[in-house]
Amino acid sequence: MVEKRVSEAVLARAMSTGADYAELYVEDNTQDSISMIADCVESANTSRDKGAGVRIFCGTNSVYAYGNGTDERSLLELADKAAAAAETAKRSNVDLVLKNVTFEPLCKAEIPSFSVDKKTKTDALKQAYFAAREYSADIVQVSGSLSSSVKRVYVANSEGVIGRDERPYIRLGVYAVASDGKENQSGFVGPGNSAGFEFIQGLDLKAQGREAARIAVTMLHAGKCPAGKMPVVMDNAFGGVVFHEACGHALEATSVGLGNSVFCGKLGQKIANEKVSAVDDATMVSEWGSRAMSDEGEKTERIQLIKDGILTGYMIDKLGSRRMNMRSTGSGRRQNYTYAPTSRMSNTFICAGTDKRDDIISSTENGLYAAKMGGGSVNPLTGEFNFAVMEGYMIRSGKICEPVRGATLIGKGYEVLLNIDMVADDLVLGQGMCGSVSGSVQTNVGQPMIRISEITVGGEI
Amino acid sequence: MSGLKSFCDQILDYAKENCGGEYEVYATNGESFRVEVLDGQIKTYSVNDYTGVSFRIKKNGKMGYASTTATDCEGIPELVKAACDNAEIIENPDEQFIFTGSESYPAPKQYGEELDGITAEEKINFAKLLEKKATEADERIIKVESSTVMSGKSTVIIKNSNGLDLCGKSNFIGAYVIPIAKEGDKMNDGFGICGGFDRACLDADKAVRKGVVEAIDFLNAKSVKSASMRVIFRNSAFCDMIETFSGIFSSDAAQRGLSMLAGKEGEKIASDCVTLTDDATLDFGFGSHAFDAEGVAGRRTVVVENGVLKTLLYNLKTAHKAGVQSTGNASKGGYSSPVGISVSNFTLTPGEKTLDGLCEKMGDGIIITEVSGLHAGANAITGDFSLMAKGYLVEGGKQGRAVTGVTVSGNFYELLKNIEEPGCDMYHNIYGEAISSPSVLISAPMSVAGE
16 A cells, blocks of 8 residues: 555654654545435445554654545655654654565455445345334334445554555444334344455344344333342343443553553452453454454454453553553554554453353342343443443343333442353354544454343333 | 645536536545643644545435545546445435525634634643643642643535535634542542633633542542432533434434424423524534535524424425425534434523522432433433433532432433423533533432432
8 A cells, every 4th residue: 555665764754853663554445335214225325535644652652643645745744743743852863674564364355345236235235124124013113224344454663564454344234113102112233244245145134134123122012120239130242241341441551551440450360250251352253353453563362351350461552552561462443544543442252151041040039131232331440331221121030021121230340340140151242333532443242141240220210 | 725626626527527417526624633641741642634525416316425535536437436326226215405505694603713823832731731730729639631632623615516616614622631539549530621712712720620520529429329309400411411312303303203203393392491492603603504514504493492392403305305494404424424414503591590599499309410321321212311420419409419320311302391490501512512501400300220
């Protein structure tokens, strides 16, 4: 995407005012989306977003300049802007020789999504869409989308690396609304992968559509969730959002490196029940959160975050590495060139345990079964989090009973980790988009079914 | 900018020669600046120039879109072809419009000339000042997590085959501070913000005061026993509630069955004291515009008057479908997004009482000062919400201890009907949507879940 000679000149220029690290990031992203609502194709959009960013470090201070131009003159201008903002009195002549590093792609599109005609994509979307629409007379509206993209990334940095990565993404979304004329309820499914159109071909599209509709209809006929403290059994897959919010964000160098996390200085200490082990693994083949190369030109890793309840690792980017005096784990990510990278999660999940699903339910006298979770947020400083339960049921006398709606779970991450007292053996991942200081990125959450012995449930008094 | 205009012309020329139908270019460019300070030094600094161009074409009555940030001539055929291909698969039968222009356009002030004179160094120094003032404000403030100044300016151009040729520009500056307080082993953060269109809006003391009070007051905040309680939403928290649910006033949502306000125009949907106005023509409103994303003139629209829904908000497509005029509320999430609908400057008309006055009237209950988890715990279609909240207990009409770790739940449609009295203390959102609201006292008790 950029000549080696140009990258060398840009990095040298960026470091000319005393910076001790410089990085050039260039990206060319083409996206295509088709969306349906009211039983017809509503919109179709194609966009190409091309841009570049130059980042420099002076110790732990960082400067980032970015723009849409990717020609030699524009890149040198970015380097000049970054250099001009460095707060050093030094002048330095930097001589760099860069070397190409090959990152073996983890995610390949066997059927590149842009090679598939729009009619074929539309037909696939319609299968899922109409399966939701026809699920029940209670379904009054459905919206659906099929989006795909291919992002080509180029990174050159003053450590001598030139790296390239190509990242295909594809995702289906079906959102169903059920109504009885007085109230509405909704359900959503959104399977995605870092792959090509073969991922869509491999899905049972009708089953996906029916699942979104089933959740909406179930919740329409549900009563309101009672409020108070109670045991909560959280199912696998997207249930892992609890770990993502309650713990994952507080293990990113973004918060740990600045001393703003409850998990600062706790390496080697017990932070969770001994049944809990967790990892962040960007190296899984063709997973939603995977990539071969970090957005800082490093090889990605599988990071053991928690082992048998003991804190064993953080997710660290280059700047975090400087702040924490620890090695980078290749966790630097960004939505696109308009953001400087920072430490982010990839595929982050609680590992499979040894308990059985049936035992977890039957040993819970009374509580809430959160079958499907919605989204949530967290304050890494205090560890306070909240998230919505999309599909919930009451557990009475060890049995899953009537559905309930409107439940939210609130608590503190470090308390919840200690309160996870059962972990099943059925790990499944679920796809989401995670928003943080470097934008919105593809992340997998995941877990087996777990039980939290006690957590505050918000709902009807 | 002349470069962008000529790129737009090149696209229109290419489309004229190679395609039939009506077509339009929507282009934006601008620059942004952001500096974050930590311990008196620059922590992060970013500067940016951007350009984005969206092309849309109406073929056989269907509208196809494509966009690009690469403003080189070689990309034009690809851009136009992508839009044409996209138009081919559209099935929506609604009539689409490439606008010919409004009779006249308002000229709200949106560009603070004074901001052009504020140098990067001044912005850096202001971020340092915010950090210093916050740190010195109270001995319990142990550090500042972020002290940030942001500024930007942008130009929007709309030009089409029906002779429309519009150009508008706007700018802004804003700053925020997040102080961290510590007492014993308890830590808590607060958030203070200021911003606008001139130097005077950079009010460090105001931002620091709010951030520091929030950080300190909630250090020792505790939950409450779950109960059904009287509630006051403080102004900024109610702005967040209105922002989350502002989509219910969109005619597009209503026509799709995604808003419960469908078919309710002319009906009572809120209590008598509720008047909501959307006004794109305000000078220096964050949501002001002379023309909307379709080129329709911005205007002032009374949406709810004394509790009665007077109108929903329309763009050309939804207005045509409903047999009314567009209210000039067409919007785009970004230059590449299709045209949708959003509020401009959306205001809940204030009443007479101060926040203290509302507390006195309430007697016992809770003031909600902050709600979080709005993207997850609030359902814009059903109106249901269940949100993590912070605030203060009110006992005997007086503000009492701080409360955290509770969720407040209810339904926004019900909430509109249960607004007993708006206060006089207006708060203006300065990021996200341009919502303004006073504090409001709610008549019916709400579910507050705690211990």
